[in-house]
Amino acid sequence: MVLRSCWKSRHKNSGGPAPCWIRPGLVAVLCLCVIQIGCGSGAVGETKNVVQKDAEFDVTYNDTVTSENQTIYAFNHTVSRNKTEGVRVSVLSQLSESPILFVVRQKQAVLSFQVPLILRGLYQRKYPYNHVARTLCQPPTRAASETQYFFVDVSTLSTQGTNYQLRVSRVESFTLQTNKKFTFTASPSQPQYFKYVFPDGVDTVIVKVNSDMNFPCSVMSIQDIQCPVYDLDNNVAFIGMYQTMTKKGAITVQRKDFPSNSFYVVVVVKTEDEACGGPLRFYPLRPDELIDAGNRSKVLDVMVSPAINSEVYVMGMLFCLGIFLSFYLLTLLVACLENKRMSKKRELFQNPADMSPAETGNPATSKTPASPYEYGSFADNGSTLSSEAITDSATSTDNNYGYMERSLDSVGRSRQESLSSVEEDDYDTLDDIDSDKNIVRTKKYLCVSDLARKDKRVLSKKYQIYFWNIATIAVFYALPVIQLVITYQTVVNVTGNQDICYYNFLCAHPLGALSAFNNILSNLGYVLLGLLFLLIVLKRDIVHNRALVRNSLNALECGIPKHFGLFYAMGTALMMEGLLSACYHVCPNYTNFQFDTSFMYMIAGLCMLKLYQKRHPDINASAYTAYACLAMVIFFSVLGVVFGKGNAAFWIVFSVIHILATLLLSIQLYYMGRWRLDSGILRRMVYIVYTDCIRQCSGPMYIDRMVLLVMGNIVNWSLAAYGLIERPNDFASYLLAIAICNLLLYFAFYIIMKLRSGERIQCLALVYILFTAVVWGFALYFFFQGLSTWQKTPAESREHNRDCILLSFFDDHDIWHFLSSIAMFGSFLVLLTMDDDLDTVQRDKIYVF
Template sequence: DVIRHVVVLLLLTTHVLYGEANTNTSVVVQKDAQFDITYLDTVTSENQTIYAFNHTVSKNKTEGVRVSVELLSERPNGPVLFVVRQKQAVLSFQVPLILRGLYQRKYQYTQVGRTLCQPPTLALSEMQFFYVDVSTLSTSGVHYQLRVSRVESFTLQTDKKFTFNATPSQPQFFKYVFPDGEDTVIVKVNSQKNFPCSVMSIQDIQCPVYDLDNNVAFIGMYQTMTKTGAITVQRKDFPSNSFYVVVVVKTEDEACGGPLKFYSLLPDELLDAGNRSKTLDVVVSPAINSNVYIMGVLFCLGIFLSFYILTFLVACIENKRCAHGCCGLSPASPYEYGSFGELLGISFALSLSERPLDVVGRCRQESLSSVEEDDYDTLADIDSDKNIVRTKKYLCVSDLARKDKRVLNKKYQIYFWNIATIAVFYALPVIQLVITYQTVVNVTGNQDICYYNFLCAHPLGALSSFNNILSNLGYVMLGLLFLLIVLQRDILHNRALMRNDTPALECGIPKHFGLFYAMGTALMMEGLLSACYHVCPNYTNFQFDTSFMYMIAGLCMLKLYQKRHPDINASAYSAYACLAAVIFFSVLGVVFGKGNTAFWVVFSVIHIVATMLLSTQLYYVGRWRLDSGILRRILYVIYTDCIRQCSGPMYIDRMVLLVMGNIVNWSLAAYGLIKRPNDFASYLLAIAICNLLLYFAFYIIMKLRSGERVLFLALVCILFTAVVWGFALFFFFQGLSTWQKTPAESREHNRDCILLSFFDDHDIWHFLSSIAMFGSFLVLLTMDDDLDTIQREKIYVF
């Protein structure tokens, strides 16, 4: 209000001084004027014209008044000043109107149209006057055209579309009054063509109305748009129970992703504005009510609580079956090749040429399971002993499960405690940052900061898109459920060890639950950080959504490797150090990766070198060192195995996996170097997922080739998870928004809600992906249950 009064006072003072300066030479003519009549006139520095209008203003009805001016003289010596004096408001503009664009480029417009704001009135009906003053300092006559008219449909009606035209010099705004019982509405503005770029703004009922490109962002909520714009408006934010919908066409298109043009201009040179007229539709629709919010919350809780109930029922059935002696395989049960194939009704042709029948017997004799962890680490010939055991052609799990179980349990429990610590220190600043983002959006009204699906963004309190946050609840609830399942298995296994049960001591894959606890915690943190990202999704904080995805992928690969290599799996410190390096590169990619050739070259080289080093480590089962003699050993191996006798690889299965892995990773590195995708975080995540899927497929294939079975529960988990992943990816690739483009271009992908009028496609992706991740974890947990009664000397390492 203070600023408005100061502006009015300055304008009046300027007008008075201007009049006093020309008292001796200027003639003022006042004319009674009428609406909808075009006035053609001439103005010079020696004469001024005042057009006096009057109209009836009703308290219960608002009529828009629009002043349209066109300059008819081609090259006037000076601009013409138009001052509209109203009750409680003054509006002034010059013609030609000069608007500035990027780099202070200037555009002039000879046609100007402005809608007058409507000061409130207390009386039911009163006559109000307003005046249009026309003046100039040009000594030669300037011809102009003036027309004042009423605006049809100035007050917008709910669910009624209104079509209008706008240009940079002829903005439009309309009034909307909240009907009784309506607390939230969605204002949608649409156009058939992308450009010219425009701005949609929601402003309180006050004068002046900020309806020019250079001031539309001063108050209220606003967003740039090409074809589509949508803003959710709540009654509580507007004390007058009404607001203005303002649409302004910008002078340039760079803000909406249009072509960026560079001009070599003199400081005072003016650009031709061209034809920047745009036809738009505006419609105001009621938003959802509180009942829909409640239904959305209950639906979300119901889905994931059903998994708790289902898990409880399965546990009861399993306990009952075990009580009748039908739980698992007995030690004497036949264990033959192809049993999983018989379950599916499929005949598997297994190649046994590489695994003679006497290998299983040799695994038992050759193993040194009596060696304890402490003794094993202090023997003088420990390195040679490891080399003898681990470089056998056919390894058994007993060969790589020789360390003290208590020591390994502590080693793998560190995974859980470390990720819990990481989660706390990572999440707290993230939460603080996104709260700041949301506060900035609410205070400034800039809707371009966050990339929401504005057609299905339901606010709650200070949150702009509560539904996108709520749908992440599944990650947290299912992550907690997985932790409970792992805890139950851990307790049962410890009880079996206390009873000295032979199957628990000598059979099956060694049970280490630390990585499973870390995976469940990572899933919960993924839900929390994804919710934080969706508080204000944009380019800079997308890393919050992906950081724990990297961790989940890495932990799953480590768990797959640990199953058959419990003694030589990576420690928590080295594993998290590698994951920290991945996240570090993710941050660098966000900051420097876009179009930076040097960054992509360095990253691709590191990617390929890391792949080769890891491949060597896996192929030699940890019996490979990176030291000063590495080059000599590499040359020796090449000479003896490739030149001297040209022998094939000793470990064919591992070689096949590693060759495929190198092909995949080299291809991804080449793709990144050539295409240089803008979304580096997703590219990095794609690398992790591709490697995880490749290793998982290899594990399943080798499990079947080794004659192992997949029990019914694990089979159900595999099939269920595969189907859910398929549907989840379908909804993920719908692409409701994308921060790789401008905010205006991103809104072209916005869509309406598709579930309960509350959730959109991306929310369904959250539902399904959380379920799919939970199912994937269950697959890892149960896929080797068929080995629980098989001696470890008979379980192959691959």
């Protein structure tokens, strides 16, 4: 009626249209709309025929429209409060330069579109569609049953007749059922959306949309029940949550985010495939050129399933805590058993009545004095704390064996003096140190005593700097990381753009503001096991210091020199790896992947330094040098992530630096620091090649070291060649692979040389090695499952998503977190205990390799 009154007011006099814009209120607004789409479509003063037809559902209307006529189709349908039916308007028309405008007027919404529908893609490329289908918004009704009317207005500015087909039908299965799959077809001009209502007792659901077709690229969106519904490629990202998809898409929806206890699932097919990693279409020659989009229909299915409840969350958290706290109980049990075993041995020494003098080894009653090496048998079945227990045991018998007792005068300084400030250069002030160290280090077979000549107080302080430096680095590194990932998570929650973060959406359980709480929780093992390792090292440190105070010969002159600074740094690095990995999994993507790998580089570097320090305590790198080198590694990691993808210049520069660094490190290891990097190094290298290889063809003096360095150079040169040829997209993982390969190579060399030197690995250390190797094997299996990858587009990454496999809460990557944290902890224990067999062997009998 309003439209008709506006039409009459416009033509009540022949002088021109009546100024209906002066009518107040809603009548004036609707009159202006009619003038724009109908009355104003012709020339001023031109008479236009308006025809209104009563129309029915599921009937196809073939008609023609020109600028001189306008057709209005009137529909009515019954809306029930307890039942929602979708209504879909489908229009087919021929392609023409003058489009037809369709306006659907409802009680609480207006929907308008033109045919052909022009959709824009990247670089404003235009794609026309002559077949358009849209689902009408269904506002809720308060009445139990209500008849609603809506009108479809058809108009155009074309003076020539344009044919069209109009069909309005009801949508079957407009309301989705829980755990029931529904299949449908969508295209860029024919989007689809469906309604879902939360059933009683269900607070969280997972909406899964799947397709057998990679392309065309599509978008799934979750929107609140409101009008209008944004269901076109150019507006689907305006509200709600959305993500691009090829074959898989999944979004976890919580009831608390939707006051109406219901939501729309919207599926839109994009006009182009670049967002999903598809090919880039050609650029049009003319700005106004239309591009044939071709057939971009896609068959999809949607299913809504209930997510896990609070009981599963509790079980997941208890399981995670239980696994790692059990390591604390196991460590406590082993310590108690070891203390009990050592107490029995102490009683045996204190009550030697049942033993012969030869068995006790007492110089007062035995003809043959006991050798210190006889005590090595007591360490055969040691534990994590065995070396300290052995030290205590040997110390407790010092009074019985006078040759093991040293006076304070022989030590030179008391324990209190060792706590004073001592610089490393204090030792180098001795006149003979500069001339003596080169002579000592050029011996063909070195012993640990040759490379443990510096004051233990100096070295202890030198290696403690590792711990304090990494603690400082951790604080300054972690704070901005935490701030950044909180910002990332906030952006995801506010914008609803789930393409920002690369989750495993099929197993991403939200908690509070966090989108994937399970991926964060599974990193708890790194922190707890890192703390446990620090406690074990602290126990060893305390026992060793007590032995030093008692001036035990074993602590002073036997075994590998015990410096715990690097062990403290390793435990701290493991804890920081857990924290930063958790930060990375708040919103995993390529820009913050370095958070997950930075301390992995540090752990690998510290382990190699610890292996080297065991036999070379005097010439190991200082903390400042080591962390500077690790900082360069992280710097290249950032450059590789930003510039390394397909950049030939970057890979050439990195490969050259990699090879040069390998050569310099090889020289450092071979000559044990007896070389200088200055302008004369090339001349000295040529001289050595001439004298050793050409003039007399003598073999290398240090065969074992040469074998290690040759193998190391082969491995590193091969990795450099692989990077230069393949140029992997994941540069950070490639850099980590270099570090791990070098660590494994050096560790294997250390074990082989230890066995070749006549040493042996104690039972407990061997158990640690075998256990750690098995756990690493399983951990790597789960790591390479690849549930997501930021090397690809978010839609392609979701193709790798899989359901949870453990307690319906943890996925494959969570299990990798569990196993890798246990494996790292075991690796640290191997480094801590692998030389316990030498605790009663004098250092001048322990070979350097």
